[in-house]
Amino acid sequence: MQRKGTPLRGVGIVTLKELSDHLSSARMRVLEWLVVLTALAALYGAIQVVRDTTAEDPFLFLRLFTKSQEPLPSFVGFLSFLVPLMAIGLGFDAINGEHNRRTLSRILSQPIYRDALLFGKFLAALATLAISLIALWLLVIGLGLLLLGVPPGGEEMLRALVFLVVTIAYAGVWLSLAMLFSILFRSAATAALTTLGLWLFLTAIWPALASGAIRLLMPGADQATMLIGGQMLARLSPATLYGETVLALLDPTTRALGPVYLSQLQGAIMGAPLPLGESVLIAWPQIVGLIAATILLFVAGYVVFQRQEVRA
């Protein structure tokens, strides 16, 4: 049955309200400190290494993101932990919080559709994440400029920018997952725990499990099939997709994200950097995968939310 009126009515209002809630919340204070500390810690490690080793590296600035000094992880390493945590922290009580505060039916009895509430909440949380990540990104680049005293090249900046965009998309995946669970579970604690558990599984356990799983699924296949199959399975985890994308973007010498036959390497100049367009092309399936996962998870949440009863 066709309903009258646009589902987008009120999206902007909900977004602004949620954004102001996020920005003034205690969670945001915690996030801000995490951002500052992450930037400092990552840079501290990277600067040491970059100064010592690669004085003539053409991609000096990108090394700031990827180099690390034990025991601290690199900036990218930090991000792969921080981004899901931030996203889950902002999304886990999006809808069940409204239920538990008993505000849901009151808000939905105003002249808006449910679409507006869900969409506005997603946009606001994504904007909050984007603001934090942009601040973090600028902080690292600015401090890098000060500490290294070398201006970054145009291509480096472009690569760093694409990296930022991909990181925001990665945040979107975990945000939609957290919001999906906030719709499925009435208790915010259950939703948070489930999302965190799934994150832990997909990030830490699944990539290791994938190669074993393929051996069970395709017994007797040859080594190459096994390797490729295992990688395919591992790519079901957004963490794997993000890791591969970052590798292609921040290390311009990356030529392929997977096993390569010797014949394919014929004529390749090993160690020569690829232009940005080529690097993006290598990681394109991964980037699309991240965005698609965000959309799919959001749609799943949307469908469940539309069918849910609003009564408390």
Next chain:
Amino acid sequence: MTDIIIAADRLTKRYGPATVVDHISFDVSRGEIFGLLGPNGAGKTTTILMLLGLSEIDEGQARVLGHDPARDPLTVKRHVGYLPDSVGFYDNLTAADNLHYTARLIGIPAPERDPRIKAALARVGLSEVGDKKVGAYSRGMRQRLGLAEIVMKDAKIAILDEPTNGLDPQASLELLDLIRSLKSSGVTVLLSSHLLDRVQSVCDRVALFQNGKIVLLGTIGELGRQVLGGGFAVEVECSGGHALSKQLATVPGVRSVAESADGVFRLLCDRDVRSDAAAAVVKAGGQLTRLELERASLEQIYTSYFKDRPEQQVPHAA
């Protein structure tokens, strides 16, 4: 001429095999206070949610202000104010900020928002605490803030779900006064409750829910006649023996006489028969010591209705 402002026609809602609202039909006219009464789980809230377009209608049709809430919920929700059962607000915001958010969602133009919020808060007596965070509000204050939202919305219909639930007697009396004042400013009120005596004092007409069906519908007087056999009850206490009972039964308008205690007669009647009953007692040589009129109470109607129908489970009325 009455104009129908809410019309429910064979509304039905099923959850799996269970039918929670079963072919319910009723009309609400402009400016009246209509009560949906019944035990918890009888289908009152579900009916309300269907009228608001917040729940799918499985069968039947609803019209609110001439619009179909299933097809055009935005228009319906623009003109209907809803106060849910134990309403919630954003605790981290002030009362005024909470209303501001709703005002923007409703689409009230920016210059009108502040004066309307101020006026609404004043109307429900929350002016002084309007700048306090709602987290510090008592339950009664929250309910009043919910009414303020409806006032601010300038709603034509106010739908109140269990508005006095969980309030202390003082707070619920204040709330009922506010509901009456809504009516006098031309708002049609649809109100659900399981607290019969409270509701009786404000409702013009009521619909009694039981297991998803409306079992009784009408004014309290009508229901009294229908169920108790009389809309009024007069209690006569006098000396003069049992013979008086026959005398009293002949008074026009009296439907039945019962002697509830020695010398205490209870008359069920269509009208206020006090003066005639007094005359009858005196004429029969009895001495009148007490004469009291009771309007049939909803609770009497309710318990008596279900007592006469033992096949139906007697619900717990408050």
